Amino acid sequence: AQKVTQAQTEISVVEKEDVTLDCVYETRDTTYYLFWYKQPPSGELVFLIRRNSFDEQNEISGRYSWNFQKSTSSFNFTITASQVVDSAVYFCALSENEGQNFVFGPGTRLSVLP
Amino acid sequence: NAGVTQTPKFRVLKTGQSMTLLCAQDMNHEYMYWYRQDPGMGLRLIHYSVGEGTTAKGEVPDGYNVSRLKKQNFLLGLESAAPSQTSVYFCASSYLWESSYEQYFGPGTRLTVT
Numbered sequence: 001a002q003k004v005t006q007a008q009t010e011i012s013v014v015e016k017e018d019v020t021l022d023c024v025y026e027t028r029d030t031t032y033y034l035f036w037y038k039q040p041p042s043g044e045l046v047f048l049i050r051r052n053s054f055d056e057q058n059e060i061s062g063r064y065s066w067n068f069q070k071s072t073s074s075f076n077f078t079i080t081a082s083q084v085v086d087s088a089v090y091f092c093a094l095s096e097n098e099g100q101n102f103v104f105g106p107g108t109r110l111s112v113l114p
Numbered sequence: 115n116a117g118v119t120q121t122p123k124f125r126v127l128k129t130g131q132s133m134t135l136l137c138a139q140d141m142n143h144e145y146m147y148w149y150r151q152d153p154g155m156g157l158r159l160i161h162y163s164v165g166e167g168t169t170a171k172g173e174v175p176d177g178y179n180v181s182r183l184k185k186q187n188f189l190l191g192l193e194s195a196a197p198s199q200t201s202v203y204f205c206a207s208s209y210l211w212e213s214s215y216e217q218y219f220g221p222g223t224r225l226t227v228t
Contacts (some may be wrong), residue, residue, distance in 0.1 A: 044219065103159070
């Protein structure tokens, strides 16, 4: 069965520190998609990134970067030079079976202190 | 475009009462989903629909029913509410993009069952 694990329940950092959020997934499919979503204190879910199982290239978007490693079934998310506005709960998610199975991890609550 | 909207935003029910949550999307998406979010558990899929007139069970379907009579609407019903159904409910819709199914989320409905 598919599963997403985010072992870090809560992380606190001081502004300008770098922080990495871990995501480990399990799936039997060879075709699947991985996502990261951000949920700020206001409660909405904000899409950050999508990655398919055939593309292991790392991606960088501003202060955000993602490291996808199929060998370890991990899709980790790094925020460089964190800011207070990065404080949120971050969810990793896995989609397989052409979008009919969507599983979210339990989330990591990130607090960035000024 | 309004995106994904949910009605109502808040609701308090007494045990045994019934209600229907409405999700509407104006993006012509084929897939729609209902999730519940509980502290420390991320989002769990209740039911989903891959097209008008079709529905399927997710991870936690018990106590809920759904209907998709129109492509743009996905209704979630609670026939006899229980305190265990106190949660935040999110609706999402998705489309096929390069074989991915990126989800767009509504703002959520906070339901309390007393």
